[in-house]
Amino acid sequence: MKAVIIGAGMGGMSAAIALRQIGFETAVYERVTENKPVGAAISVWSNGVKCLNYLGLEEQTARLGGIVDTMSYIDGFTGDTMCRFSMQPLIDEVGQRPYPIARAELQLMLMQAYGLDEIAFGMQMVAVEDGPEAATATFADGTTVSADVIIGADGAGSLTREYVLGGPVTRRYAGYVNFNGLVQTDDRIGPATEWTTYVGDGKRVSVMPVADNRFYFFFDVVEPQGTQYERGSAREVLRAHFGEWAPGVQVLIDTLDPATTNRVEILDLDPFYTWVKGRVAVLGDAAHNTTPDIGQGGCSAMEDAIALQWAFRDHPADVHGALLAYQQARADRAGDLVLRARKRCDVTHAKDPDTTAQWYSELRNEDGGNIIRGIVGNIMGGPVTPVI
Numbered sequence: 504m505k506a507v508i509i510g511a512g513m514g515g516m517s518a519a520i521a522l523r524q525i526g527f528e529t530a531v532y533e534r535v536t537e538n539k540p541v542g543a544a545i546s547v548w549s550n551g552v553k554c555l556n557y558l559g560l561e562e563q564t565a566r567l568g569g570i571v572d573t574m575s576y577i578d579g580f581t582g583d584t585m586c587r588f589s590m591q592p593l594i595d596e597v598g599q600r601p602y603p604i605a606r607a608e609l610q611l612m613l614m615q616a617y618g619l620d621e622i623a624f625g626m627q628m629v630a631v632e633d634g635p636e637a638a639t640a641t642f643a644d645g646t647t648v649s650a651d652v653i654i655g656a657d658g659a660g661s662l663t664r665e666y667v668l669g670g671p672v673t674r675r676y677a678g679y680v681n682f683n684g685l686v687q688t689d690d691r692i693g694p695a696t697e698w699t700t701y702v703g704d705g706k707r708v709s710v711m712p713v714a715d716n717r718f719y720f721f722f723d724v725v726e727p728q729g730t731q732y733e734r735g736s737a738r739e740v741l742r743a744h745f746g747e748w749a750p751g752v753q754v755l756i757d758t759l760d761p762a763t764t765n766r767v768e769i770l771d772l773d774p775f776y777t778w779v780k781g782r783v784a785v786l787g788d789a790a791h792n793t794t795p796d797i798g799q800g801g802c803s804a805m806e807d808a809i810a811l812q813w814a815f816r817d818h819p820a821d822v823h824g825a826l827l828a829y830q831q832a833r834a835d836r837a838g839d840l841v842l843r844a845r846k847r848c849d850v851t852h853a854k855d856p857d858t859t860a861q862w863y864s865e866l867r868n869e870d871g872g873n874i875i876r877g878i879v880g881n882i883m884g885g886p887v888t889p890v891i
């Protein structure tokens with residue numbers, strides 16, 4: 504069996520490693536010329552970590568992961584602690600610690616595990632087509648490649664998705680912009696082993712540890728889509744939005760490097776349940792594009808990769824049967840996470856201010872139980888975290 508994977512993001516690389524584990528000949532094509540992911544870091548929740556462990560990357564993942572022992576919510580204006588609680592009950596319940604990881608390092612880990620030299624960089628797919636004996640991808644330089652199966656892990660703007668669905672889709676602006684980056688840990692912002700989140704006014708500022716004494720930070724700002732932004736002006740923009748906030752937030756704004764701070768308009772896509780056309784299938788953001796509000800987009804892509812492997816393991820030499828089994832295993836679960844994230848997004852960003860005010864007052868009475876229950880609900884339900 505030969506599989507061609509389009510896109511060397513975390514979904515594509517996980518799929519390539521997973522298929523190779525069961526003896527597939529694999530080839531990965533990536534349009535960019537080097538590993539330069541957009542975005543500073545991601546929280547790899549326990550389900551994602553279990554997928555990476557399954558792919559043989561347990562030690563490397565633990566080395567790159569930040570240690571989150573506690574979680575807290577802080578009143579953004581006063582700096583008062585609304586709640587603080589241990590993550591241990593979550594770890595005990597799901598059997599795995601989550602790890603925030605710098606994005607470039609996660610990406611490089613996956614690429615090295617597969618073999619950096621074996622990835623065809625600078626290859627932009629411009630067309631894909633199913634066929635009776637093989638599927639074929641065509642690249643911008645005119646090259647074509649055929650395989651038993653083509654996996655489109657080509658991200659949120661996926662061309663493969665367009666082929667599978669028979670036309671383009673319109674993504675939805677979720678109503679906010681996310682600024683993110685990395686800084687050294689600093690107790691004035693938050694404890695080094697805590698995921699600290701300042702909230703107020705439908706806005707959010709958060710820091711969580713990644714390896715080597717760094718915080719992954721992000722700011723959520725409610726702004727109209729298409730608001731003008733000059734790269735490098737993050738400090739001025741964030742001061743305008745958070746100037747009245749608590750001292751810890753001011754320290755973060757003063758410390759961040761505006762030149763490396765990313766600004767991302769957050770979009771998502773209504774769930775869809777057709778992921779396969781003949782020998783062509785979508786995986787990762789190509790199949791389920793979510794807001795980052797529950798930190799599950801990348802974890803879901805990793806789950807897809809494991810489910811894909813299992814589908815082929817259960818249907819050896821039957822591409823169509825395997826891909827349909829993959830779709831069946833994944834589409835509902837991934838769609839559910841998209842909708843959960845959308846719901847969380849609306850509460851966090853004050854789509855209905857009364858609901859958000861109610862959430863803030865709940866946070867003041869929270870002992871961690873409700874929040875952990877919600878996170879466990881996101882983690883459970885994938886291939887390596889079945890709900891029994």
Ligand SMILES: Cc1cc2nc3c(=O)[nH]c(=O)nc-3n(C[C@H](O)[C@H](O)[C@H](O)COP(=O)(O)OP(=O)(O)OC[C@H]3O[C@@H](n4cnc5c(N)ncnc54)[C@H](O)[C@@H]3O)c2cc1C
Nearest residue numbers: 510512513514534545546628658787788795798800801802
């Ligand atoms: C601000 C933000 C925060 C996030 N935080 C989290 C988090 O905490 N936890 C989490 O799990 N997820 C998080 N996510 C989601 C996560 O980043 C994505 O779900 C994940 O990157 C999807 O991986 P992917 O491989 O499917 O797509 P991508 O990472 O987008 O990779 C797709 C790859 O395909 C390549 N490509 C595209 N088109 C072509 C083509 N035509 N030909 C060849 N190559 C092509 C691209 O260059 C790219 O390298 C966050 C997302 C955002 C925006």
